[in-house]
Amino acid sequence: MSRIVGIDLGTTNSLVAYVDDKTGLPRVIPDRDGQVLLPSIVSFTREGVLVGAAAKRQLVRRPQSTVYSVKRLMGRGYDDVKDELGYLPFTVLPAEGIVKIQIEGRDVTPPEVSAIVLKSLKERAEAHFGEPIEKAVVTVPAYFNDGQRQATKDAGRIAGLDVVRIVNEPTAASLAYGLQRIREGLIAVYDLGGGTFDISILRVKDGIFEVLATNGNTHLGGDDFDRAIVLALLEDIRAKHRVDLGRDLEAMQELRLAAEAAKVRLSAEERTALTIPFDDFTYHREITRAELEALIGRLVESTIAPCRMALADAGLAPADIDEVVLVGGSTRVPLVRRRVQELFGKMPHSQLNPDEVVALGAAVQAQILAGGITDMLLLDVTPLSLGIETLGGIVSVLIPRNTTIPTSAREMFTTSVDGQHVVDMHVVQGERELAKDCRSLARFELSGIDPMPAGMPKIEVVFLIDANGILNVTATELRSQKAAAIEVKPTYGLSEADVERMVEDSFTYAEADVEARLLIETRNEADTVITHVERALAQGRRLIGDDEHASIVAALTALKDARGSTDRDRIREATTAMNRASEHLAELMMDAALKGALASRRADEIMEK
Numbered sequence: 223m224s225r226i227v228g229i230d231l232g233t234t235n236s237l238v239a240y241v242d243d244k245t246g247l248p249r250v251i252p253d254r255d256g257q258v259l260l261p262s263i264v265s266f267t268r269e270g271v272l273v274g275a276a277a278k279r280q281l282v283r284r285p286q287s288t289v290y291s292v293k294r295l296m297g298r299g300y301d302d303v304k305d306e307l308g309y310l311p312f313t314v315l316p317a318e319g320i321v322k323i324q325i326e327g328r329d330v331t332p333p334e335v336s337a338i339v340l341k342s343l344k345e346r347a348e349a350h351f352g353e354p355i356e357k358a359v360v361t362v363p364a365y366f367n368d369g370q371r372q373a374t375k376d377a378g379r380i381a382g383l384d385v386v387r388i389v390n391e392p393t394a395a396s397l398a399y400g401l402q403r404i405r406e407g408l409i410a411v412y413d414l415g416g417g418t419f420d421i422s423i424l425r426v427k428d429g430i431f432e433v434l435a436t437n438g439n440t441h442l443g444g445d446d447f448d449r450a451i452v453l454a455l456l457e458d459i460r461a462k463h464r465v466d467l468g469r470d471l472e473a474m475q476e477l478r479l480a481a482e483a484a485k486v487r488l489s490a491e492e493r494t495a496l497t498i499p500f501d502d503f504t505y506h507r508e509i510t511r512a513e514l515e516a517l518i519g520r521l522v523e524s525t526i527a528p529c530r531m532a533l534a535d536a537g538l539a540p541a542d543i544d545e546v547v548l549v550g551g552s553t554r555v556p557l558v559r560r561r562v563q564e565l566f567g568k569m570p571h572s573q574l575n576p577d578e579v580v581a582l583g584a585a586v587q588a589q590i591l592a593g594g595i596t597d598m599l600l601l602d603v604t605p606l607s608l609g610i611e612t613l614g615g616i617v618s619v620l621i622p623r624n625t626t627i628p629t630s631a632r633e634m635f636t637t638s639v640d641g642q643h644v645v646d647m648h649v650v651q652g653e654r655e656l657a658k659d660c661r662s663l664a665r666f667e668l669s670g671i672d673p674m675p676a677g678m679p680k681i682e683v684v685f686l687i688d689a690n691g692i693l694n695v696t697a698t699e700l701r702s703q704k705a706a707a708i709e710v711k712p713t714y715g716l717s718e719a720d721v722e723r724m725v726e727d728s729f730t731y732a733e734a735d736v737e738a739r740l741l742i743e744t745r746n747e748a749d750t751v752i753t754h755v756e757r758a759l760a761q762g763r764r765l766i767g768d769d770e771h772a773s774i775v776a777a778l779t780a781l782k783d784a785r786g787s788t789d790r791d792r793i794r795e796a797t798t799a800m801n802r803a804s805e806h807l808a809e810l811m812m813d814a815a816l817k818g819a820l821a822s823r824r825a826d827e828i829m830e831k
């Protein structure tokens with residue numbers, strides 16, 4: 223049995239944990255200096271690549287070659303992260319559906335940067351166990367889409383780690399508290415980290431977790447607390463020392479570090495002193511917890527609305543929640559704890575270190591996979607519907623939103639043009655009726671289909687989402703036995719805000735979307751009838767008289783005319799009229815075809831005798 227470790231690959235900090243064989247309890251692994259948290263920062267210097275605390279020290283001196291918050295870029299396209307770029311001092315450029323980071327003339331991708339963090343944790347674990355570590359469970363936010371999960375797995379592969387399972391962070395936190403043992407219950411996981419806030423509502427039943435809803439704010443966390451303190455300090459310094467340090471990058475960094483340290487102390491103490499030596503003067507002041515709470519009160523308050531939205535999405539009230547779990551270093555702030563307790567009306571779980579609890583849960587999941595714990599299974603759900611574009615740009619959904627994964631679905635399709643030997647497959651994600659309003663995840667071709675009349679090929683499309691949320695799409699033409707497949711590595715990423723917007727849009731545009739879909743379907747039907755009638759006219763002209771021919775041609779002209787309009791009723795009526803006008807011809811052709819078939823059968827039978 224090879225060892226599997228659990229890794230929390232965080233936006234701000236990352237860490238690695240394992241389950242101790244003797245005690246059966248999960249434990250974090252510190253580095254040689256006893257540090258458990260590895261800052262998720264990588265600095266590319268001429269002397270080599272620095273990671274963690276060493277890289278963090280380069281933030282001021284080398285902002286352009288020191289990469290942090292790379293988790294925000296994982297598996298995402300340039301358009302997805304445009305809004306993000308204002309926050310980041312390094313250069314991010316578009317690259318074939320994903321983004322790359324440019325550092326002193328060389329390009330790195332987000333998975334490559336994350337791989338450096340993972341490799342450091344891998345080496346830490348190897349030093350601890352004195353043996354190679356090749357497998358890991360890695361956690362991601364519950365709202366990560368297929369592409370972001372895939373990018374996380376890629377990062378593992380680059381680091382020489384087989385990511386045997388991707389687990390949602392809130393699920394991992396619940397596992398760390400052993401909440402899988404509750405027979406049935408509802409769990410709220412409140413995660414306030416360095417730069418992100420996530421609230422997840424989970425249901426656990428017979429050891430199975432299900433994500434009911436997620437919400438949050440991708441730009442809210444402890445960094446914002448620090449910033450609020452720094453602003454107050456700047457003002458104080460201006461008043462006391464008559465200098466403005468706002469433009470002095472080094473001084474600002476000093477202030478930020480001092481502010482964060484004071485904030486951390488104030489989680490345990492009522493008051494603390496701050497002393498920062500600058501070139502020309504030394505700044506000194508006291509700050510109390512009450513003062514801190516006044517500075518960050520509004521920020522803390524702004525986490526409540528997302529909590530209520532997640533609850534509403536899950537159809538729940540705060541009082542329905544059985545267990546509340548605190549995750550993220552910023553939930554050590556007493557004001558945050560008080561506010562969460564107030565909202566849910568119960569004491570949250572906080573016995574474990576909130577910045578370690580996700581990694582501890584990942585270790586529990588790793589142990590389950592390694593066979594050490596056998597009575598558990600983990601489930602998650604798809605955040606958005608997945609489907610395929612069909613004729614006229616309509617989406618045919620195969621896996622609806624909120625389906626529990628792993629899951630699979632299959633559906634039959636056919637061609638719309640005679641002799642078509644290639645079919646374009648377009649995989650989309652979203653809640654709208656038309657493909658153009660959804661997210662394009664992947665395109666591929668199913669080719670080599672034997673030439674057949676339209677409607678004859680039988681194309682079976684299978685969607686399979688594995689336990690890691692990776693989508694596999696296969697299309698097979700059953701008559702010619704030609705198949706094509708793709709593992710979806712979406713060109714686009716997705717944030718929780720996107721998910722929210724896409725779901726909202728589907729309500730906003732519901733009526734217009736349904737109208738557009740019905741029009742396309744009516745037109746598709748008219749097209750099929752037109753094709754059939756034209757073929758019948760060409761093949762069966764000799765079966766009918768001139769009058770009948772003339773009336774069919776007239777109906778055909780009227781239908782083609784109506785098809786060009788947006789009046790659905792008119793198209794439908796013209797289609798019905800066309801069917802009526804060509805009914806007799808169709809019967810005659812059917813008879814002729816049957817006679818032909820019988821004749822050949824009789825010939826076969828005679829031959830057999």
Ligand code: ADP
Pocket residue numbers: 232233234235236259414415416417418443444445482485486487489549550551552553554555576577
């Ligand atoms: P992430 O999940 O974003 O990687 P973490 O969960 O490690 O981040 O949280 C990091 C944040 O927690 C930082 O803003 C840090 O200042 C804050 N933090 C850590 N310990 C404390 C504490 N004792 N009191 C207040 N904030 C803390």
Ligand code: MG
Pocket residue numbers: 232233415550580
């Ligand atoms: Mg975290």
